[in-house]
Amino acid sequence: MSKKRRSVVRRSNEPQNIGSPLTTPLSSSVVYTYSDVDQLKAVYEKQAEGFTYARYGNPNAAVLADKISWMEDAQGGVMTASGMSALSAVFMGILDAGDRIASATQLYGQSLKMTSQILPRLGFKNTLFDASDPDTFTDAIQANTKIILAEIVSNPMLRVTDFPALTKVAKDVGALLVIDNTFTTPTGFNPLDHGADMVMHSVTKMLSGHSDLTLGYIGTNNQDLLDKLDETVSTLGLNASPYNCWLAERGLHTFDLRLKQAQDNAGRLSRLLSEHPKVSAVHYPGLSTHPDHTLAKELLNGGFGTMVSFVLKGGYENLNTFLKAAENIPYGPTLGDVATMMIVPAVSSHRELDRSERLKLGIEDNLIRVSVGIESFEIIRDDFLEALDAA
Numbered sequence: 001m002s003k004k005r006r007s008v009v010r011r012s013n014e015p016q017n018i019g020s021p022l023t024t025p026l027s028s029s030v031v032y033t034y035s036d037v038d039q040l041k042a043v044y045e046k047q048a049e050g051f052t053y054a055r056y057g058n059p060n061a062a063v064l065a066d067k068i069s070w071m072e073d074a075q076g077g078v079m080t081a082s083g084m085s086a087l088s089a090v091f092m093g094i095l096d097a098g099d100r101i102a103s104a105t106q107l108y109g110q111s112l113k114m115t116s117q118i119l120p121r122l123g124f125k126n127t128l129f130d131a132s133d134p135d136t137f138t139d140a141i142q143a144n145t146k147i148i149l150a151e152i153v154s155n156p157m158l159r160v161t162d163f164p165a166l167t168k169v170a171k172d173v174g175a176l177l178v179i180d181n182t183f184t185t186p187t188g189f190n191p192l193d194h195g196a197d198m199v200m201h202s203v204t205k206m207l208s209g210h211s212d213l214t215l216g217y218i219g220t221n222n223q224d225l226l227d228k229l230d231e232t233v234s235t236l237g238l239n240a241s242p243y244n245c246w247l248a249e250r251g252l253h254t255f256d257l258r259l260k261q262a263q264d265n266a267g268r269l270s271r272l273l274s275e276h277p278k279v280s281a282v283h284y285p286g287l288s289t290h291p292d293h294t295l296a297k298e299l300l301n302g303g304f305g306t307m308v309s310f311v312l313k314g315g316y317e318n319l320n321t322f323l324k325a326a327e328n329i330p331y332g333p334t335l336g337d338v339a340t341m342m343i344v345p346a347v348s349s350h351r352e353l354d355r356s357e358r359l360k361l362g363i364e365d366n367l368i369r370v371s372v373g374i375e376s377f378e379i380i381r382d383d384f385l386e387a388l389d390a391a
């Protein structure tokens, strides 16, 4: 091209390269260009592989969705901007006017808000069931229930869903079972292999692992559902950013190692806390005292997860004394970070519930949920013992 016809404003061609990049390149372009109308038409009509506009998908999201789908034994999946947008895509993409939903009482607080406040405001009636008590399933899940939402291991009480009983009721009434597998991870349980219709993750947490992005994922083995989810994500603008997907892929490479170490630490911490005189209760499915220990042993592939909840003796003041004394363990509302973190569900994830409703779920004022990290256990042990001494 003559110098006269060039402009720094115009894009350049990518440099020729007979090699292939080892790591997935970050593809931040919002738009993809084509040399003629037929090419673009073929991509829109799915006759040719390609990307068009970032709201419809991007290469980094496709790579990441493929990896998580492989981990979850899903035929395919879509990435979304956050775990909550993944749930939004499920409900907005699948419900029709007049449909009912059923959801577990022990969901992540904002998921519970979505099913029991936001969706009912839009006309979708929600009924609640206790996922670890099958006696509550048949009343809540009826012939016109379209979607059921549950987690395998609940937050923050770490109760385990009676999955075989729940899938049976879902199949009997023809409802779609959606499992939020964030806490359990694909290593702990693969819901699609056991009868769930969709599996969802807040990739923000353990899968990406470094608390530096928000992302969600929904996977399924049903092509019709996958098409609906895909269409909903792009139409409602729930799409994932390429940068976050690129970062999350990097985090995912070490997921197995992180999970192994954090899970081992969690088991040891649960035993340490169980024996401590300043602790009145410890909730961890790996403990033989946990009400769902036997079910957890059957379902969870030999692991019991990375989350431990415990009740600190004393009042609210003592809670603050403990948290201040545990100065090396960040107190903040997330989980699944590489490092150990704590939250108090009563003032973060479950703050929007009435106190009486919260207590009914077992979430006491002084309940502390620990997301156990991959530090050496000795460091975690010393931090907890020191803070408990001060409390």
Ligand SMILES: Cc1ncc(COP(=O)(O)O)c(C=O)c1O
Residues within 6 Å of the ligand: 082, 083, 084, 085, 108, 111, 151, 155, 180, 182, 183, 201, 202, 203, 204, 205, 214, 215, 216, 334, 335
């Ligand atoms: C179990 C569970 N599901 C869903 C979410 C929502 O995910 P996000 O924060 O990525 O929207 C969270 C967030 O904490 C969670 O813990």
